[in-house]
Amino acid sequence: MSTAPAESRPYHHGDLSRALVDAARKILETDGPAALSLRAVAREAGVSPAAPYHHFKDKAELLEAVAHEGWHELDEALAKARASTDGDHGRMSDLGVAYVCFARDNPALYRVMYDRSRDKDALPDQMKEGGAYCQVRDTLAEHAEDGVAEIDLELATIAAWCAGHGLAEMIGFKQFAALKTQLGGEEAFLRAVFEHLGMFAKFAPQD
Amino acid sequence: MSTAPAESRPYHHGDLSRALVDAARKILETDGPAALSLRAVAREAGVSPAAPYHHFKDKAELLEAVAHEGWHELDEALAKARASTDGDHGRMSDLGVAYVCFARDNPALYRVMYDRSRDKDALPDQMKEGGAYCQVRDTLAEHAEDGVAEIDLELATIAAWCAGHGLAEMIGFKQFAALKTQLGGEEAFLRAVFEHLGMFAKFAPQD
DNA sequence: TCACCAATCTGAACGACGTCAAGATAATCT
DNA sequence: AGATTATCTTGACGTCGTTCAGATTGGTGA
Numbered sequence: 473m474s475t476a477p478a479e480s481r482p483y484h485h486g487d488l489s490r491a492l493v494d495a496a497r498k499i500l501e502t503d504g505p506a507a508l509s510l511r512a513v514a515r516e517a518g519v520s521p522a523a524p525y526h527h528f529k530d531k532a533e534l535l536e537a538v539a540h541e542g543w544h545e546l547d548e549a550l551a552k553a554r555a556s557t558d559g560d561h562g563r564m565s566d567l568g569v570a571y572v573c574f575a576r577d578n579p580a581l582y583r584v585m586y587d588r589s590r591d592k593d594a595l596p597d598q599m600k601e602g603g604a605y606c607q608v609r610d611t612l613a614e615h616a617e618d619g620v621a622e623i624d625l626e627l628a629t630i631a632a633w634c635a636g637h638g639l640a641e642m643i644g645f646k647q648f649a650a651l652k653t654q655l656g657g658e659e660a661f662l663r664a665v666f667e668h669l670g671m672f673a674k675f676a677p678q679d
Numbered sequence: 680m681s682t683a684p685a686e687s688r689p690y691h692h693g694d695l696s697r698a699l700v701d702a703a704r705k706i707l708e709t710d711g712p713a714a715l716s717l718r719a720v721a722r723e724a725g726v727s728p729a730a731p732y733h734h735f736k737d738k739a740e741l742l743e744a745v746a747h748e749g750w751h752e753l754d755e756a757l758a759k760a761r762a763s764t765d766g767d768h769g770r771m772s773d774l775g776v777a778y779v780c781f782a783r784d785n786p787a788l789y790r791v792m793y794d795r796s797r798d799k800d801a802l803p804d805q806m807k808e809g810g811a812y813c814q815v816r817d818t819l820a821e822h823a824e825d826g827v828a829e830i831d832l833e834l835a836t837i838a839a840w841c842a843g844h845g846l847a848e849m850i851g852f853k854q855f856a857a858l859k860t861q862l863g864g865e866e867a868f869l870r871a872v873f874e875h876l877g878m879f880a881k882f883a884p885q886d
Numbered sequence: 887t888c889a890c891c892a893a894t895c896t897g898a899a900c901g902a903c904g905t906c907a908a909g910a911t912a913a914t915c916t
Numbered sequence: 917a918g919a920t921t922a923t924c925t926t927g928a929c930g931t932c933g934t935t936c937a938g939a940t941t942g943g944t945g946a
Contacts, residue, residue, distance in 0.1 A: 485923080485924080488923085509904085512903095520924065523923080525904095530904080589852070590790070590848065594854060623861070627871050630875075631879075634842050635842040635879075637844075637845040637848065638842055638848075639841040641845075641848075642802070642840075644800045664834050667879070670876075671835040671839075672838075716932060717932080727897075728933085729935080738934090
């Protein structure tokens with residue numbers, strides 16, 4: 473009634489699936505992941521607690537839809553970072569910084585994304601086809617010397633992804649506050665951490 | 680009654696705090712984190728649902744105790760890996776492998792550990808005083824050239840920790856199954872990923 | 887020794903949660 | 917139009933975290 477779109481509203485509500493996902497994201501931003509109950513989502517969308525079950529099998533499937541949107545937006549954030557060729561040194565670090573900043577700016581969403589992944593023991597398939605994973609790998613490939621083995625590229629991508637995810641989950645931790653100010657801000661801290669990943673190379677028997 | 684210890688049982692139950700933590704860990708191992716309700720823990724320990732509240736402020740505080748044990752055992756696992764000087768090349772990778780293997784062998788416990796950390800936005804304090812964090816830093820220090828700056832050591836430790844945690848959370852992901860067999864097992868895969876962290880060094884403007 | 891006190895446990899209750907079944911309502915199809 | 921199907925509501929069930937009043941028990945001081 474209140475927000476009736478003039479045109480085709482296919483069913484009672486309009487587009488409840490969409491509204492539910494939006495409501496879920498609003499709750500995530502406003503009150504955090506702990507407040508994200510199915511009932512609260514339905515309440516926010518203005519429907520009864522049972523209504524969501526006509527659009528999602530259960531709560532997990534709704535969260536899946538939310539996570540899917542999150543991964544898509546992460547793709548976009550990385551693509552944007554990759555496109556902005558400010559400097560050509562530390563391009564990988566730029567990508568890492570963009571990744572962690574996305575997690576920092578959308579902490580609840582990022583948490584839902586990985587909670588779902590852990591439950592499924594898999595990253596979403598979309599990452600393998602033009603998604604964020606490919607962007608990391610392609611950036612690595614651009615900068616690697618020619619003739620780098622396929623498997624090395626894959627392993628390096630995984631390594632970079634793990635480092636990014638680890639940092640994304642810990643970026644808000646209080647233990648790093650001192651270092652952040654010491655280095656002149658959060659992004660400087662991020663870049664510094666990424667660049668120190670190289671210290672591993674000194675101890676590893678790499679070809 | 681059934682498992683009455685012959686000696687000093689200070690109160691009604693004996694040592695309910697201890698029994699509750701044990702019960703929680705048993706549930707974690709058996710049925711996973713989703714089944715870990717306070718009521719289930721009390722049930723497992725053979726007390727009423729309200730009994731735990733005389734030993735823990737709320738559910739979070741019980742999980743805190745469980746997580747505390749987990750961090751302690753992680754300390755021990757890393758110390759053990761550090762002590763076994765099988766080969767002197769790739770020592771840092773050995774430590775990383777030990778870290779991830781702990782997470783792989785105690786997935787539910789590891790999840791509780793980090794869930795609690797994320798809720799508090801901080802790693803436990805015990806890590807700063809002889810804990811796992813120090814073991815990583817000390818191992819790095821042993822292998823670094825003399826005169827490495829304090830801050831570089833700190834940043835490298837953080838970098839290593841983030842990479843380890845990221846890999847620990849994703850080690851079970853299905854996407855890596857093919858690579859694991861291709862490399863001849865899970866540990867070989869782990870070591871390979873750690874050793875490819877060095878590819879970052881090639882793109883970073885490091886001194 | 888025994889009465890008292892504080893610590894510990896139980897039982898019942900509250901509100902909130904995820905989920906389901908039955909019925910009402912409204913859009914679509916013929 | 918009527919029949920069908922998708923959608924939403926109402927009400928209920930079992931479980932959860934948590935609280936509170938009361939029962940029980942171990943330790944303490946008279």
